[in-house]
Amino acid sequence: MQIRSPEFKANSVKALSDAQLQKALGNVRAGFIDKRKKAVDALPEFDALRENGKAIKDHTLANLDLYLENYEAQVKAAGGHVHWAETAEDARRIILDLCASRGVKTVTKGKSMISEEIALNDALEAAGVRPVETDLGEYIIQLRGEHPSHIIAPAVHLNKEQIEADFRRVHTHLPADRELVEHEKLLTEARAVLREQYFKADLGITGANFLVAETGSSIIVTNEGNGDLTQILPRIHVVVASIEKVVPTLEDAAQILRLLARSATGQDMSVYTTISTGGRREGDPDGPDEYHVVLLDNGRSSMLGTEFQEMLRCIRCGACMNHCPVYHAVGGHAYGWVYPGPMGAVLTPSLIGVDKGGHLPNASTFCGRCESVCPMKIPLPKMMRHWREREFERGLNPAAARYGLKAWAFFARRPSLYRFFASLGIPVLSAAGGAKHRFSWLPFAGGWTKYRELPAPEGRTFLQQWAQREAKKQEPVR
Amino acid sequence: MSARDAILNKVRASLGAGNGPRAKVVRERLDGAPRGLIPERGQLPDAARIDLFAAQAEKVHATTERLASYADLPAAVTAYLRSKNLSASIRMGDDPRLNGADWSMQAALEIRRGPSDGNDETGLSHAFGAVAETGTLVLHSGAENPTTVNFLPEHHLVIVDAKDVAGDLETVLARVRETFGKGQMPRTLNMITGPSRSGDIEQKMLLGAHGPRALHIMVVGS
Structure with a gap:
């Protein structure tokens, strides 16, 4: 997707005066924070689990090369294929080649932020392949030609009247005078429309919450079940995942699963946690014939060994943005690229460069709520400060700010x-x-x-x- | 240089990693698969464990029922269908425990065998195990319990043997390892915690997004 992070200030001004957006953002403040707190308070071991989760990821990152090698060997042993992609473009090419060589016309997609990062939908469409997002929120924003405004609730910036209008505009095969005011009616309509698509698709793409080195498995976590229908009905299942998703064993994944849903939606466990390993086995009556994994680096290997390595512990729960006063005020689109909120403020400059993403780490009051709720104990404010330092070192901030800081430093x-x-x-x-x-x-x-x-x-x-x-x-x- | 080698080399260079003892540490972790922290609620004794499982499953909008034995299964299935006003038809795989029940007693009940094609109102599966800590069912792919049955029907009825209800997920994963072999997995292992739901429209929680709208769990035995 087009990078609009350099326009963060203008984006924010627009967001603050957008009445629809401001109404929708009220749902973030009201919903996520209370739900998470209840779930966390109900588990006395939560903080000890956070320490374990952090230790698992730190250990894995320190040995990432070895775990990736073992993971690859196990995927192959289970009959799957691993494709390594250094850049977003490499990943797109791998997937387009798969589609072309197998005559794929329609692709269903489970929710994947990596797919957003590599701008996969645009590439598929340009190649004549029709991508269909199946997560309800992703489906809605695909109809609108938008991008997710939140990493786990992509359509959180919309109100139901807007969604109703989109359904009426696009689902023209349905009677124009149908009832569509209730939330339930909107869901039922989307369910019926997408059911057909699952069966039409030749290839299904999902992301991965974890890759398991021990078994060569990918794990997805959803509430809707769309990721599962996406991967069991088409002939081919393609997983797109970045290299830091790997964990050593099933036990390590189980440990972090206890943190993920509680931090994200306040559930003890998401409805569907699915471990997938290779393609259909002999005697299996369903499931995909082929199983492929596209392993994406896209700048992550260069974060290792730097002050930004800890960001690679992120499990994409969204708790940091749910608790961020800046996100609450401007929403996710203002951040101008794939990842919003505090995790986006740290990750975006790493992936697209501080020259383009430099405004994001500056948009923080350093209130520290993000770090205090992060299940993986990522020191987000500290890392935003590192970006500010780099921005200053490279002379990227405005002259007035630089002279002001220099004058202050002289006296300090x-x-x-x-x-x-x-x-x-x-x-x-x-x-x-x-x-x-x-x-x-x-x-x-x-x-x-x-x-x-x-x-x-x-x-x-x-x-x-x-x-x-x-x-x-x-x-x-x- | 292949993309694989380029990425792995970059990772090694960034980590400043020599080989040294790292390979041994990694091997031991993969072989030993040490368990982390198991919350206290995941370590309850037998009866309390099954009660917790039912309570946790109901908290996430599943319904539960206890059956004394598999002999009670056909009548319980028929009663469920009737109570929900569903057609007298179920989709199921080839699980010997389900097959072992005497379905002939329910003469009006149609039993469709094999994977679901999306035209089934109700599916019946036998779970591999369950997790009391979170009210989670664990099912694996195969002819006995096809994965499509878990997702396509509107109502999903799942049988689980009381002795297979574990306190924690780790215990069930260890059984998977025992059953399929170290490092081996079935094609799909589904962990299911309540019926399908979505909060994507204004954060309002709705049941039945893409998977079953209703999940009914029958715990057999004690």
């Missing part, structure tokens, strides 16, 4: 000068703040004061107050 490195000017400046600003103790206008701070007032400093500097407090402690008690 000279504490006595800093204190001297602070002790002069604070009374001046305090007096200038007037009776309200607030500024509605300040030179160089128009970006702030245009929307809200800036509180004026009051009284004395922190260090002066501290010294006073310490002196008081020293006084003898009478």
Whole structure:
């Protein structure tokens, strides 16, 4: 998909004034946070499981080459095929070649963020292959020509009236006067329309939540069952997954599964967790004849050994964005590429470059909620700071910000000068703040004061107050 | 250089990885498959375990029933179909435990054998095992219980033997390993926790998205 991350600021302004979007975003704030909290509170071992999950991923990443080799050998032993793709383009070519050599006309798709990352649908359409998204949310946004605004709830930015209008526009084979107001009616209609597509498809594409090195299996987790129908009905099953999805054993996957659904939707376990290994066996009455895995790197191998390695622990639960005040305010599309929210703010610059994704790690208040709910304990704010440092080092942020930071750094490195000017400046600003103790206008701070007032400093500097407090402690008690 | 070697080389270079003891550590982990932390609720004794399984399954909108033996199965299936006003027809595979029941007692009941083609209202499967901790059923592919039966019918009836209801997922996975061999898996292992659902329209939870709208679990024996 087209990268619009450099336009993050303009995107955000638009999002903030979009009434439909703001209404829909209310569902994120109301739904996800409470559900997760209830599920987590009900499992006393949750925090200990987080430590285990982190340790499993850290161990796997430190030995990623070896686990990938074992995984590949086991896929082959089970009759499957592994295709390695260094770039998004390589992955697209592999899948298009598979479609061409097997005369594939229609592809059903389970939900996959990797498929978004490699912009697979556009490539399939250009090659004359019809992709059909089957996850309800993905189906809805495909009808609208949009991209997911959330990694587990792709259509969370929409209201049901918008969805009704889309169904009426596209499902023209159905009576125009049908009832379609209720949520249930919309679901039933989508279910019937997509049922036909599952049977028409020659090839089904799913993502993977885990790849298991021990057995050569891929694991998908869904609630709708669309991923399962996508992979058992067509002749060919293709899994697209990135290299960091591998875990050593089934037990390791079981450990992380206890974190995934609770963090994502507040369920103890998602409805369907499916482990797939190779194609149809002798005597199997159903299932695909062929099983292929496209293993994508696309920049991840270069994150290993850097301060961004820990990002590769991410299990794509969405908890960070569900708890992010910035995501709550602007939604997922403002981020301008595949991955929104805090995980997107860290991952996007890694995958498309800090020159294009640099606004995203800047769009954070560093409130730290993302890190506190991350099941894999990824230090997201710390990594956003690393991106800010890199952006500064490469001279990518605006001149005013750079000079401002440099000026501040000059004084910060000279504490006595800093204190001297602070002790002069604070009374001046305090007096200038007037009776309200607030500024509605300040030179160089128009970006702030245009929307809200800036509180004026009051009284004395922190260090002066501290010294006073310490002196008081020293006084003898009478 | 192949893409495979290019990626693996990049991974090794980024990790600064020599071989040293890494290969041994990885081998041991793959061979030993150590268990992690099993929550306390996954370690209950027999009777409490089955109660927890039923409670957890009902929490996610499945319905449950206890049967004394397989002899009660045909009547229980007929009663379910009648209570939901469903046609007297079920789709099932070739599971010997299901076949062992005397279906002739339910003369009006049509039994369709083999995988589902999408035209079945009700499917019947025998689970390989179940997990009390989460109310999860575990089923594997094959002629005995075709995977399509798990997903295409609107109503899914699943039988599980009480002795196969484990406390935790790890216990069932160990049985899979025992049954199919270390490092071997059936084509598909389905873990099913409640009927199909979606929250994709305004976060409102709805049952019956693409899979069954209803999941009815019958626990046989004690």
